[in-house]
Amino acid sequence: MNSPVLISLTIFLTLIFVIGFWSAKQLHQKQNTFLQEYFLGSRDLGGFILAMTMVATYGSASSFLGGPGAAYTQGLGWVLLAMTQVATGYFVLLILGKKFAIMARKYHAITLIDFLKNRYNSKTVVILSAISIVVFLFSAMTAQWVGGARLIESLTGLSYTAALFLFASAVLVYVVIGGFRAVVVTDTIQGVVMVVGTVIILVGTIIAGGGVTAIITDLAAENPNLITPFGHDGGLTPAYVSSFWILVGVGVVALPQVAVRAMAYRNAKAMHRALIVGTIVVGVIMLGMHLIGVFARPILPGIEVADQVMPLITLEVLPPWIAGMVLAAPLAAIMSTVDSLLLLVSSTVVRDVYLNYVKPDASNKRVRNVSFGVTAVLGILVFALALRPPELLIWLNLFAFGGLEAAFIWPLIFGLYWQRGNKWGAVASMIAGVLSYIIIHQYWPNPFGLHSVVLPVAFSFFAYILVTLSTSEREKHLGA
Amino acid sequence: MNKQKHHPIDFQDARFKVANREALIGVGLVVVNFIWWYGFAYGLGSKPVEEYRYVFGLPAWFFYSCVLGLFVMIALVTIIVNSCLREVPFDEEEEEKRGGQR
Numbered sequence: 001m002n003s004p005v006l007i008s009l010t011i012f013l014t015l016i017f018v019i020g021f022w023s024a025k026q027l028h029q030k031q032n033t034f035l036q037e038y039f040l041g042s043r044d045l046g047g048f049i050l051a052m053t054m055v056a057t058y059g060s061a062s063s064f065l066g067g068p069g070a071a072y073t074q075g076l077g078w079v080l081l082a083m084t085q086v087a088t089g090y091f092v093l094l095i096l097g098k099k100f101a102i103m104a105r106k107y108h109a110i111t112l113i114d115f116l117k118n119r120y121n122s123k124t125v126v127i128l129s130a131i132s133i134v135v136f137l138f139s140a141m142t143a144q145w146v147g148g149a150r151l152i153e154s155l156t157g158l159s160y161t162a163a164l165f166l167f168a169s170a171v172l173v174y175v176v177i178g179g180f181r182a183v184v185v186t187d188t189i190q191g192v193v194m195v196v197g198t199v200i201i202l203v204g205t206i207i208a209g210g211g212v213t214a215i216i217t218d219l220a221a222e223n224p225n226l227i228t229p230f231g232h233d234g235g236l237t238p239a240y241v242s243s244f245w246i247l248v249g250v251g252v253v254a255l256p257q258v259a260v261r262a263m264a265y266r267n268a269k270a271m272h273r274a275l276i277v278g279t280i281v282v283g284v285i286m287l288g289m290h291l292i293g294v295f296a297r298p299i300l301p302g303i304e305v306a307d308q309v310m311p312l313i314t315l316e317v318l319p320p321w322i323a324g325m326v327l328a329a330p331l332a333a334i335m336s337t338v339d340s341l342l343l344l345v346s347s348t349v350v351r352d353v354y355l356n357y358v359k360p361d362a363s364n365k366r367v368r369n370v371s372f373g374v375t376a377v378l379g380i381l382v383f384a385l386a387l388r389p390p391e392l393l394i395w396l397n398l399f400a401f402g403g404l405e406a407a408f409i410w411p412l413i414f415g416l417y418w419q420r421g422n423k424w425g426a427v428a429s430m431i432a433g434v435l436s437y438i439i440i441h442q443y444w445p446n447p448f449g450l451h452s453v454v455l456p457v458a459f460s461f462f463a464y465i466l467v468t469l470s471t472s473e474r475e476k477h478l479g480a
Numbered sequence: 481m482n483k484q485k486h487h488p489i490d491f492q493d494a495r496f497k498v499a500n501r502e503a504l505i506g507v508g509l510v511v512v513n514f515i516w517w518y519g520f521a522y523g524l525g526s527k528p529v530e531e532y533r534y535v536f537g538l539p540a541w542f543f544y545s546c547v548l549g550l551f552v553m554i555a556l557v558t559i560i561v562n563s564c565l566r567e568v569p570f571d572e573e574e575e576e577k578r579g580g581q582r
Contacts, residue, residue, distance in 0.1 A: 076542050080521050083546045087510050090557045094506025099499035101570050212537030220529060227532070227539050229525040238522050242514075250510060268567040275565075279557045283550040417503065 005155050005315075008324030012331070019185050043105070045184060045265045047273025052191030053184040054092065054261050054274070055281045056337070067286075068293030069306025075219065075226030075297075077236040079290040084241075086286060087249040088258075089279035093271055095253050096262040099416050101271070104263035111344075112256040112408065113352040115263070119415040122423035126352060128430050132407040133256055133348045138382070140400035141341040145171075145386040147307070148334040154311055155327060164386055171338050172379040184264075190335070195281055197326040198288035204317035205295045218298035226297070243451035247402060251457065254409035255401065256348075257340050342382070346375040399441050402453035406433030409457060410464040418468075425468030433460030495568045502565060509560070513553055520545035 045053070071078040100115075107118035113129045148171075149164035156163065209215040219226040230236050252258055265271055289310075296303075296313040303309050314323050350371050355362065362370070410429045414421035437456035445452055524533075525541030535543040 076539065079546060080517075080542070083517065083549070086550060086553060087513055090553075091506050091510055094509070095503050097499055097502050097506070098568055098570070099496055099503070102493070102495060102499070102568075105570055213534070216534070216537055216539065224529040227542075228529060229521045229541060229545075238518070242518065245510075245514060267570060268565075272561045272565055272567075275561050276554075276558050279554050283554060287546060287550055417500065 004320040005324035005327065008321070008328060012328040015189070019189070043264050043266065045261075045270060047265070047270040048277055049184055049188050050261065050265045050270055050274040051089075051277035051281060053187035053340075054258060054278055055089070055285065056187035056191045056194070066307065068289050068296070069309045071290040071293030072297055072303065072309045073306060074231045074236065075223075075228070075294055077225075077229045077231040077241070079287065079294060080229050081236065081241045081244050082286045082290040083283075084244045084249045085252075086279065086283045087245065088252045089282040090275050091250055092253050092258055093262060093275050093278065095250075095413070096259060096416070097271070098268060100259070100262050101265065103416065109263065110260075111347050111351050112259045112412070113348060116411055116415065116426070117352070117356070120411070120423035120426050122427070124427050125411070125423055125430070126356060128427065129407070130348050130352050132404060132430070132434060134345055136400040136403045136407075137256070137341050137345050138378075141338060141345065142382050142385045144334055144338045144341070145382055148331065148338065149386065150307065151311065151327075151331055151334065154308060161387065164383065167335075168379065168383045168386075171335060171342070172376065184261075187340075191281060193326075193328055194285055197328070198285050198292070200322070200326055201314055201318065202288045202292050202295075205292050205299065205313060208317040209295055209299050215295050215298055219294070222298070222301075226294070237449050239449040240446065240451060243454045246457055247405070247451055247453045251401075251405040251409060251453065254405045254407075254412055256404065256408065257344050259408075259412065260344065342375060342379060346371065346378050349374050349378075399437070399452075402441070402451075402456070403434060403437055405453060406437040406456040406460055409433075410460050414464055414468075420472050421464065421468050422472055424471040425464040428467035429460040429464035432463035433457065436460075498566050498568050505560060505564060509553075509556060512556065513549070516549050516552060517545050520549065 067078075067082055071082070103109075103119070104115055107115060109115040109118060113126055113133070116129055117126045145164065145168065148167045149160060152158065152163035152167055153160050158166070206212055206215070209218070216227055223232055225232050225234055228234075229238075229241070265274065292313060293309055296309055300309075300312055300316060303312060311327060314327055318326060350367070354370060354374075355367070359366075407430045410433070411421075411426040414425065414429075433456045436459045437453065440447060440452045440455055447455055521541050523541070524544065525539070533540040538547065
């Protein structure tokens with residue numbers, strides 16, 4: 001048992017609780033707008049907080065455990081691939097931008113589905129969206145819990161079940177009590193921890209490796225491919241790496257957990273500030289974290305479980321007390337991702353299904369109770385699944401991102417920028433995107449050397465345009 | 481719940497002109513970012529490893545594409561935000577709502 005690490009971890013978790021309770025107090029003061037406050041923080045986010053919450057939500061377990069682990073194996077080519085994510089820092093806010101903020105306010109939308117429902121006025125669109133969100137995000141979330149529990153397990157020496165319990169109770173109490181505002185406030189703290197932590201670990205690693213030149217020389221001596229853009233075995237082709245611009249770069253626009261943040265900010269000034277802060281933060285974290293993974297290789301050769309690279313190198317290069325503090329960063333990242341996903345799935349169930357179709361006239365008090373209840377039940381379900389994670393879930397998590405992007409990207413973008421776009425186009429686009437993604441992912445991985453998300457995004461693009469054009473002709477005839 | 485009718489968005493709203501222009505700026509930035517990233521990475525990185533040059537100890541392709549590229553994008557975003565983006569109000573009823581609630 002590593003006690004300094006354990007102590008800083010405890011301090012961190014306590015801090016989270018305190019902030020959760022503080023936010024809950026804010027919540028009670030604004031009862032009349034419960035839904036807006038609980039799920040959106042009353043659309044009142046400032047620029048710095050907005051940037052941090054977007055980065056923290058997006059930069060999940062993958063960038064802190066999986067990403068550096070892959071960089072450890074693949075070399076600098078994987079850092080190149082990871083840098084495609086810098087685009088998310090400015091692209092999401094510029095594309096959704098002011099138009100999404102204005103339209104969401106006009107519609108009183110508090111979820112992505114609210115927006116789609118009002119834009120297309122179609123039950124089919126709502127139900128397809130709700131199914132995509134619940135299925136894809138629920139599984140993504142479970143896999144994150146497994147990641148969080150494994151991290152606590154490796155840091156503290158607790159058993160997996162005990163670690164999972166610790167992790168889950170922290171997340172649950174916190175989300176159930178605090179809602180959106182609690183989540184974004186801690187996202188901000190966690191974002192700061194992540195940035196500072198990344199820089200400290202990177203510097204520590206470079207010093208431990210004897211300087212950048214020495215590290216690169218060691219890497220090249222071990223396997224020259226490690227310092228090329230092509231991966232350790234030359235397998236990272238330009239076409240494959242470039243298609244990550246769609247999966248983790250521009251496609252991120254369509255992730256519901258990211259889009260919902262693009263309707264929560266206070267004003268144009270907040271958005272402008274977030275553009276700059278977001279680009280800096282996401283760039284520093286992505287470049288730093290993945291470089292750490294590569295640089296760790298000569299210092300700690302022969303790590304077999306990729307997810308352990310990050311914790312091990314931190315414990316290796318930093319004094320235990322600082323290591324404990326800094327390792328709060330990956331835990332923070334996983335936690336904030338989980339928090340937001342949990343909130344999003346429960347808002348889908350409450351807002352988009354329960355209030356739309358089950359009980360539209362529910363009282364404010366009832367909505368509040370149902371929201372707490374659904375959030376808690378979902379959390380417990382995820383916990384049960386994470387206890388013995390089924391194979392299927394891990395598979396689902398891997399492709400959750402791509403699936404959501406294939407489903408939502410064109411209904412969202414055309415919904416904003418193409419006046420003629422209609423519900424038939426949106427339905428066709430979602431079905432074409434999700435089905436072709438599942439089929440390609442299963443039976444034809446990496447067609448033409450591209451990542452399997454690329455073709456479905458193209459298919460759903462054409463489906464939207466063709467179906468909209470053909471049906472809007474018919475609508476015109478009917479109208480005449 | 482606010483069960484209002486489907487009200488179509490007025491696509492002629494003057495604020496949307498600003499929004500459309502800014503979305504195009506976003507697309508432009510991504511294109512520049514991609515070209516810079518791809519050009520340096522595969523332009524310099526496709527040579528045999530023995531011919532690599534190094535900047536601050538890092539292979540030149542990596543330094544220019546990933547490290548310098550990041551700083552260039554941060555600078556571009558900062559310049560564009562400060563010179564091209566316009567502030568618009570988001571909510572017509574913002575004022576009265578504020579007055580009523582706080």
